[in-house]
Every structure is written in structure tokens, then in C-alpha cells.
Amino acid sequence: MNIKKSSRWGNLLFIASLAAIVIATISPFNFQIPPGFSDQFIFQKFEFGGSVKDYWQNILLFIPLGISLAMIGDRQRLNSPTIVAVACLVSILTTSAVETTQLFLPSRVSNLSDIICNSLGGTLGAIFYFWRKYIAQFLLGLIYQDTNRLSLKSLLIAIASYCAFVTLMVLVLLANVNLSNWDDYYYLAIGNEVTGDRPWNGRINNLYISDRGFNPSQVQQAFTEADTLFAQSPDLVTFLKFTEEANSYQDRSHHLPKLLWQNVSASDAQAQKRSLKTQQSSENAGILVNSRQWLKTAQPAAALTQKLQHTGEFSLYLAVSSNNPNQSGPARIISLSYGTVNHNLAIGQEGTDLQLRLRTPITGSAASQPRFRIPRIFENNDLCRLLVVFADKKLDFYINNAATKYSFEFTPATSFFSYIPWSRVDWIVNLEKFKPLKYQLLFYTIIIIPLVILGAYLVFYQRLKSSNFSN
Incomplete structure (x- = not known):
């Protein structure tokens, strides 16, 4: 039976x-x-x-x-x-x-x-x-x-197995802070999502990317002479300076396919050119992007993706100004993606906040576990100069100068919740309030409690057996 x-x-x-x-x-x-x-x-x-x-x-x-x-x-x-x-x-x-x-x-x-x-x-x-x-x-x-x-053998095996399991989990987390899961068939879009359904309303002046993380002196130089720093860098992978009217834009480093205007009808072409000329004479020079006109690479940005994937680090400089403090979506300023779900990298605006998604084996294919937010960056239409540096398992944001810095470090403590089998909805880290100590206390509490329990049972078991032996 x-x-x-x-x-x-x-x-x-x-x-x-x-x-x-x-x-x-x-x-x-x-x-x-x-x-x-x-x-x-x-x-x-x-x-x-x-x-x-x-x-x-x-x-x-x-x-x-x-x-x-x-x-x-x-x-x-x-x-x-x-x-x-x-x-x-x-x-x-x-x-x-x-x-x-x-x-x-x-x-x-x-x-x-x-x-x-x-x-x-x-x-x-x-x-x-x-x-x-x-x-x-x-x-x-x-x-x-x-x-x-219970037995002494079973308790010792349990303690050894638990320590080995935790060590393996920590090593996996440390080994996966990289860009190895980026896909090279993703397109680069500026001013929208590649699918055209997350438009951003604003102006963009520059987009520079190096496939190396900047050191402190380079960070300082990025806010005084960004053009020279990136143009002369041997690690340059993207150099886009939007100062001239054009029907398309070519990356001066030649790692990107041409950027073509999207959703611009023939009747809007002359209006677009007049808009560009007006912008060039204004304080915030650059190109206007919105739901009616935005840029996208003609082919996937494979060379850019492969360069960053190979080094596992980058420095990205972006100069933009928002025309609306109440944009949502988040509205995509730049997006290296294949749609609204899967991203290699995305920088956007949600309300007045800046949001960033960075794809790693820790954050997942949607680059949302977690996302990162910096509040009140787009409260007005002033030019915002943003430098993002990802290197040595650390993500640094600099806003307008080297002194205004926000950081997130991918450690076992901050990445441990990636082991939760299901995705956490709206997992957003506010970098203004980010406290590494809070994550460390929670992490070590979760890790140590089972070990303390097993250790206590081991001591109790030994004392009990000793007592029985004495009797």
C-alpha cells in the first residue's frame, strides 16, 4: 500500500x-x-x-x-x-x-x-x-x-554547512557586481524610450561616455573642462555634443551608429530647425527633445555595449535641462534598452527626481532590483550636469560639481535581498537617505542569528551529555 x-x-x-x-x-x-x-x-x-x-x-x-x-x-x-x-x-x-x-x-x-x-x-x-x-x-x-x-555530529555538520552556504552566497554576490549580463542588441535612445512611449521634455547638450571609472582628479576636471577630458581620453566610447542643427548626429568616437530623429514629420522639419537655432542662442544651448521629436540609433549600440561590458566600468557625463518638473514614467532622458522592461542603462525623470537603472547580475534584466533615485534635481529648468561613475563595485553620482556626491556600494549587505526569489515591486533606493550601516546591521543580524542558535544548541548539548556522563 x-x-x-x-x-x-x-x-x-x-x-x-x-x-x-x-x-x-x-x-x-x-x-x-x-x-x-x-x-x-x-x-x-x-x-x-x-x-x-x-x-x-x-x-x-x-x-x-x-x-x-x-x-x-x-x-x-x-x-x-x-x-x-x-x-x-x-x-x-x-x-x-x-x-x-x-x-x-x-x-x-x-x-x-x-x-x-x-x-x-x-x-x-x-x-x-x-x-x-x-x-x-x-x-x-x-x-x-x-x-x-540531535547529535554532536549533526550539530557540527549543520554549523559547517551553514557557514559554507553563507560563504558561497557572499562570494556569488561579490562576483556578480559587473556588466556581464548586458545585451548588445539594445538601441540607444535620447529623450524617450526606444519604443517611443516614455517621452522626456527638455534639452540635452552633451553625452560623453568613457569605459573606465574616473579617479578624483578626473572627476574634478569633468566639471571644469569636460569636452577636453573626454575628447582626449583613450577610453572614450561616446562623444555627442549637440550644438549644431542636423538631421542626424554621429558619435565622434565612432562607436555608435548614427542617431536619427524619431517621430518628426516632414511638416515639422522646418519648425525643428528654427527651434534648434533658437536654442543655440539661449543660455541652455542644446537640442530640444519631447514626445514629437527624439533621437534613436539607426542600429543597436553593439560596440558601446561590448566596450562597457568588457571593462565592467564606465564614466558617463550628461548635461541636460528639464522643461517640466512634473514628468513621469520615469520619462527617459537616455535609455540603452530594448523596451520599457529590459534595460542595460536608463536615466530618467520622475517628478523632480532623477532616476537611474543599471543592469548587473545583482539588479536583474529589468535593472530594477533596485533602482536609484536622487530627489529634487529637476525643480527648475537650469542646466544640470551629471557625472555617473561605476567602478570597483561602487556607483557614484556627481551633480554640477565634485562636492555634491551620492554613492551606493554593492556589498553583500546591500545586495543580499537579491536572493529573494520574487521581484520587489517599486524597490527604489533614495540615495539622499541611503545609510549603509542600516543594511549592514540587518544583514549581519540575519546571518548571525541561525549561527547563534546552532552554537547555543551545541553548548547545551555538550553540557547535557557531560551532566549525564557525570551521573
Whole structure:
């Protein structure tokens, strides 16, 4: 009877886990044959990398599959190593089939790291199945303070395993503060989202980007002679100075495709030129962008993306002025993206606040875990000079001078919540109120409490055994 029940539950869990995997990874099932499909296309489209949250989600997704396979294998009286090996193999085949299928889904990306994490999840599921009695006995011993269910060996294994697990989590966080998950098929838009549905109303004078983080002396120079600093930099990857009327704009570093006006009808062309001439004589010279006219690269900004992805750092200088203190969306000042969801980098305006999204394996493909906000930057239409420096696991913002600085450092304490399997809605870090100490206290409290509990049980267990031995 027990064998029949185990068989039935194993089969049901296997079917349910496969259904969950299909729904989570292949929906909405809008299959399309990509242009130029071939064997070479398959190898080219498989990426490596992702976000920490994706790694964790993929492991959790395949654990039920591993458990179900272990239940079925146990029913067939296979030995434990064989069942674990079968669970690993089936997980590899299943996730490989899923990732290959995703090549035919425009909204999905095939990823080698997904195959690794999914396979690990299936293998862990099978291992957990065989350890279930020991784990349950240990947890019940802790909950009911029953030393008969505990042993010195189990407590030491638990402490060592917990320390190893925490160390691994910290190392993963430290290793993933980079730009490795940027996509090079994203376009660069100025004054809007690349899809045209997040318009910003204002003027832009300059956009300069270096693929290296600036040191303090370079930061000082950026606010006194930005043109010279960037133009003479050997690390220059974008140099856009909007001072002349034109139908298109070419990056002087030649890393970007041409920037073309979007949504500008022929009847608006002369009005646009008159507007440009008027702006050039005004205090805030530059080009006007809004919902009726904005810029976008003719092709994806692949060279720019690859340069920044390779170095894993950058310095970005932007001189802009807003025409409206109540813009929302956030309204995109610049966006290196593929739509309103997935971004490599986006700088925008929400009310009078400046918002930035930066994609890393920590912040995710939407670059929203978290987003960053600096309040009251666009309270008037004065020219705002912004310098963003990302280097050495740190994000620095300088507003109008080197002294006005806002910072965020990607440490295990500030990045730990990336391990939450679900996305936090509206996770925005206000850099004006950002206190690293608060994150550190919370992080170390969460990490140390389980270790203190296990240590206390170990001391209690030793004293109890010593007392029993004395009696």
C-alpha cells in the first residue's frame, strides 16, 4: 500500500513539476522561426550569464522535479547514487530542451547558466529526498529541544554547512557586481524610450561616455573642462555634443551608429530647425527633445555595449535641462534598452527626481532590483550636469560639481535581498537617505542569528551529555 501511494505521489509530482517548468519557461507560447536560423545560429544565441535572482529561481524551479524522480527511482529500488545521477541527467535534458525551445520565442533568451542552475536544482532535489529523514529529525530536535534527536555530529555538520552556504552566497554576490549580463542588441535612445512611449521634455547638450571609472582628479576636471577630458581620453566610447542643427548626429568616437530623429514629420522639419537655432542662442544651448521629436540609433549600440561590458566600468557625463518638473514614467532622458522592461542603462525623470537603472547580475534584466533615485534635481529648468561613475563595485553620482556626491556600494549587505526569489515591486533606493550601516546591521543580524542558535544548541548539548556522563 505504501509503495502504491509513493508511486502515485511520485508520478503526480513529476507531472506537476514538468507542467510548472513549461509554464514558467515557455509561456506565452508565441513561437516564431527566427530569421537566419541554422546550427550556427543556435550556438550564437546561447548566452552565458544572468541575474542572481534568476540563478536562485532556476535552482528552486527544478528541485520538485528532482524529488519526484527520486521518489520514482526509490520505488524501482534503485540505489541512491544511481537515482541522483538519473535526476541530474533528466534535469540536464529537460532544461536543454527548454532553452532550445526558447530560441523560437521572441520574448525569451536562451542561457547556458540556466542549464547549469536547473541541473543543480534537480540534483539537489534528489539529494534532499534521501536526506529527508535526517533533516526532519534534526529540525524536530531543534524545535522541540529534544537532544535525543540531535547529535554532536549533526550539530557540527549543520554549523559547517551553514557557514559554507553563507560563504558561497557572499562570494556569488561579490562576483556578480559587473556588466556581464548586458545585451548588445539594445538601441540607444535620447529623450524617450526606444519604443517611443516614455517621452522626456527638455534639452540635452552633451553625452560623453568613457569605459573606465574616473579617479578624483578626473572627476574634478569633468566639471571644469569636460569636452577636453573626454575628447582626449583613450577610453572614450561616446562623444555627442549637440550644438549644431542636423538631421542626424554621429558619435565622434565612432562607436555608435548614427542617431536619427524619431517621430518628426516632414511638416515639422522646418519648425525643428528654427527651434534648434533658437536654442543655440539661449543660455541652455542644446537640442530640444519631447514626445514629437527624439533621437534613436539607426542600429543597436553593439560596440558601446561590448566596450562597457568588457571593462565592467564606465564614466558617463550628461548635461541636460528639464522643461517640466512634473514628468513621469520615469520619462527617459537616455535609455540603452530594448523596451520599457529590459534595460542595460536608463536615466530618467520622475517628478523632480532623477532616476537611474543599471543592469548587473545583482539588479536583474529589468535593472530594477533596485533602482536609484536622487530627489529634487529637476525643480527648475537650469542646466544640470551629471557625472555617473561605476567602478570597483561602487556607483557614484556627481551633480554640477565634485562636492555634491551620492554613492551606493554593492556589498553583500546591500545586495543580499537579491536572493529573494520574487521581484520587489517599486524597490527604489533614495540615495539622499541611503545609510549603509542600516543594511549592514540587518544583514549581519540575519546571518548571525541561525549561527547563534546552532552554537547555543551545541553548548547545551555538550553540557547535557557531560551532566549525564557525570551521573
